[in-house]
Amino acid sequence: MDSLFFVLSFFAFVWGSIWGSFATVLLYRIPRKISIFSPSRSFCPSCGNSIPARYNIPIFGFLILKGKCFFCKSSIPIYYFLIELLSGILGFISLEFSHFSLLRFLLIFFFFWSLLVASFFDFIFLAVPDILILLSTAVSILYMLVYGSVRDSIGGVLVGAGIFSILKLLYKIIRKKEGLGEGDVFFMIPVGIFSGFFGTIIIMIFSSFLGSVFFIVRRIFSKDIGISHPIPFIPFIFISCFSVFLIESRYSYIFEEFFLFRL
Ligand SMILES: [Zn+2]
Structure with a gap:
């Protein structure tokens, strides 16, 4: 039971952080009136380059790149990281109170x-x-x-x-x-x-x-x-x-x- 809960918690956290990543897309695109669905890949707000898939992992992408764009090295706002982390935690807590x-x-x-x-x-x-x-x-x-x-x-x-x-x-x-x-x-x-x-x-x-x-x-x-x-x-x-x-x-x-x- 405990190991099952551990595995489920992990997936709930990953699930949450993916939605956190989607939230950063909304935060960037809605105020600028850019379509949410195209381009489908995330891109750097400064240089417009598509973010390589290996750095597009929620939370870790930000940490590996130390909060800077892979191409132009301009800073990625800290709230990108925060919202992914908080959404991940939210996924975990939602599982906790879901009664399975x-x-x-x-x-x-x-x-x-x-x-x-x-x-x-x-x-x-x-x-x-x-x-x-x-x-x-x-x-x-x-x-x-x-x-x-x-x-x-x-x-x-x-x-x-x-x-x-x-x-x-x-x-x-x-x-x-x-x-x-x-x-x-x-x-x-x-x-x-x-x-x-x-x-x-x-x-x-x-x-x-x-x-x-x-x-x-x-x-x-x-x-x-x-x-x-x-x-x-x-x-x-x-x-x-x-x-x-x-x-x-x-x-x-x-x-x-x-x-x-x-x-
Ligand atoms: Zn850039």
């Missing part, structure tokens, strides 16, 4: 993978492609239908997307400009469906706390960034949602304590 069900593994993986990739988009470009919102919403609905409760999910969406919409509207009326991004509100729909009523409340409190800490730290260390400069909020939603998922899966009795709050 392939469907459960795929749903957990793709839900958090779309949130992870959206976090990188938000952090780098302060914008998220619709396709990731659609993917995570579709996956969260499937997850709800198979493993969750429709009433609990509706509660999650109402409290998550509802409160964020009201905050966004209030901010717009008071400050006469946008506070929360469109993507932040839209992402609370799949997060609400996946996490349910009580989970979503915790996610909102925790992500707002993380966002505030980020805001204060950024104010201290980079004074040239204005006070009204937008905060990439999806990374904090992702971290909070993932933490709630891990805690709820491991220590479900904590959540049962708050059963009264559940719909």
Whole structure:
């Protein structure tokens, strides 16, 4: 059993890192409006040369080349490596919580993978492609239908997307400009469906706390960034949602304590 789990873990990690590699393709091509499917081979953003197959291995390709292009030696952004590594770890953790069900593994993986990739988009470009919102919403609905409760999910969406919409509207009326991004509100729909009523409340409190800490730290260390400069909020939603998922899966009795709050 142990050796089987070890082999499965290895494949889950490789599976995740391959999707991480695909995420770097999305991160490079979507903002530049280049087709995702052609050219099919990865190419260097600086010199345009196709990356040789032996260096196109997720995580290791970056390490072997020491973060530099094989041809022109220009630096490959560190997030290429990070997203491949984190997607690999996500594959491993999804297996851990899948109860050895392939469907459960795929749903957990793709839900958090779309949130992870959206976090990188938000952090780098302060914008998220619709396709990731659609993917995570579709996956969260499937997850709800198979493993969750429709009433609990509706509660999650109402409290998550509802409160964020009201905050966004209030901010717009008071400050006469946008506070929360469109993507932040839209992402609370799949997060609400996946996490349910009580989970979503915790996610909102925790992500707002993380966002505030980020805001204060950024104010201290980079004074040239204005006070009204937008905060990439999806990374904090992702971290909070993932933490709630891990805690709820491991220590479900904590959540049962708050059963009264559940719909
Ligand atoms: Zn190059």
